Amino acid sequence: MANEHPNTTPTPAAGGPLDDTWLVRQIAAAGSAESVVPLLERKIREGVIRPGTRLPTIRALSEQSGVSFRNIRDSLAVLRGKGLIETRRRGGTVVADPLATRPDRPGDPAAAEAAGTNPVGELAHASSDPELLPDLAEALAAGLRSPGLHSNVRQYITDRLRTAAQRDWPFAAEAYVAGGSGAEAALLCVGTLAAPERKLALDVPINPGLLDHIRRLGLEVFQVPADSCGPDPDALASALSRGARTYLFQPTGPYALTPPATPERVARLADAMARFDGVVVVEDDSVGPLANAAGPTFGTALPGQVVRVRSFCRSYGADLRTSVIGGPREAVERIRDNRSYGLGVNSRILQDALAHLVESPATARTLKRARGVYARRKETLARALHRRGIASRSGPNAQFLWVEVDSEVDTLIDLAAAGYSVGAGSRSFVEPPSTGYLRIATLRLPDDTAAIDQIAGAVERAMRGQMRDLYA
The missing domain is CATH 3.40.640.10 (Type I PLP-dependent aspartate aminotransferase-like (Major domain))
Structure with missing residues (x-):
């Protein structure tokens, strides 16, 4: 029998537990939330970690790999927002099928990519709306x-x-x-x-x-x-x-x-x-x-x-x-x-x-329209949040709304579970701020007020921590 590569172990059967030692070595080598996410995403999409596989607990992965609890938790939150893993009340965190479509998830990237649109739930990055760009x-x-x-x-x-x-x-x-x-x-x-x-x-x-x-x-x-x-x-x-x-x-x-x-x-x-x-x-x-x-x-x-x-x-x-x-x-x-x-x-x-x-005068007209649409989208979300008693802040040129939260990480996780990926506000500061922030990108918000209201509702539920017991 040929010798196995020392860094590999047999792929776990779907529905079974993942070999902790193998995964710990992978995460320890990655070392940060920014590296853990692409590592696990690649392994899941390539089928190395199969759909239905149960992941070890966050605490176990952190203690054994040496990567901080927060980084492990942030990484899993991002993967959850991408629809690659899901948390079940009794079954723990399991790998989802990356090829399965989930039309009921507002932020499902796979379905949005197939349709050629920006995921409604992708609210972390201020990317321009292609419909509002000039013809090149x-x-x-x-x-x-x-x-x-x-x-x-x-x-x-x-x-x-x-x-x-x-x-x-x-x-x-x-x-x-x-x-x-x-x-x-x-x-x-x-x-x-x-x-x-x-x-x-x-x-x-x-x-x-x-x-x-x-x-x-x-x-x-x-x-x-x-x-x-x-x-x-x-x-x-x-x-x-x-x-x-x-x-x-x-x-x-x-x-x-x-x-x-x-x-x-x-x-x-x-x-x-x-x-x-x-x-x-x-x-x-x-x-x-x-x-x-x-x-x-x-x-x-x-x-x-x-x-x-x-x-x-x-x-x-x-x-x-x-x-x-x-x-x-x-x-x-x-x-x-x-x-x-x-x-x-x-x-x-x-x-x-x-x-x-x-x-170009034509480009100037396109920009004028874009500024108006972007401002309206941001204001619509700010008003939807305000109706729920949630204050938001933003400069006149800012392409994000900032929402103060008690627990930044926990709120991010809850939003990711609901299919929304937003930015961790603390990462925009050299020194950690005294409070947590959500940083919500607004350029590609939907123009449908009902869809924006749904986003505001998800923020409200996440701030209340209604799903937090799932990740204890």
Whole structure:
């Protein structure tokens, strides 16, 4: 008989218990909620862990694998939201059939994917509604007419895109360069400009994925929370006094609980930065032309110290993957040279396609409609929650509603069990907030008020913990 691979064990029969030792080794190797989820999802979809298989308890998996109880519980909550596992009152947690359709589950990803639609229950990510994006055919045709097409000479930003960006750039930038997607460009700027001190001050709440990548750069991070007037000057001054010389500012606030900074607050923040030498601001305008309220800038108060990143992914679609970075020449050239050792450059086709969209009156009309629809969806959910006595918060440009909860993890699990996947608000902060938050994406909420009311009802039931006894 051939020797078995040392890391494999026979696949358990459907309906039977899973071999704890095998699963513990897999989870221990994964090490985090972010890694455990794709690992178990792959094993379930490939049939290695069969439908009907009973999983060990959360506590047993945590104690034996060394992965925290919370990470195991979060991972299973995500898998439950994907419809890959289900919890039965007497049968424990079992693997569901990933190919089975469950039309009664509002967030069933398999059924939604088959229908070509976004799952109603996918409320964790602020992805744009394809129905509200401009048609790219004409823009790409314009890009194909770009001068110098097929030239081997790198063009870090085309003349047409530079001109289009300059029309409403909020300060006089000495140089521009085209970057990748907005988050990629912001990360590139931060990684380049914060390199000497390896310390960074940043606004919170923030995109949790971007925050994770910033931490992977090895930077020491200090958070700057906001109140109704904008980021806290004292928190920024504290970060600067501890050695931070780069500040990641979010002028349009896609994750904000509060409005953009007032002119008076911008002045106070600028005064705080002026007391320290060598401070550089990276303005991450990730909402871009989709913003309802113009975001402020430090470019006039701190000339020569500000780099701004403008993203267009939410406005025009993720496939363009082209942003614009503008600021002082020396800083922009450092950023340019740090992108794949100066070899990274965006296609002229995509650059001029983006420029066409920025210039197009038809695209402007599409954006105006999109802003109205997105605002109406968010307001409809906020009102549905309010009718149930649930307060929510959101800045005017924010693409999420924030709901304060007593137990973030437990509420997330209950919502996942009901077929709704929402964001864990605590992941958007450097330091854990004093309260738990749900972060509910609103861009792709349904336009059906009854469906939105159903979402609000699920949030209410989850906050009450009506299903929590199933996971004890």
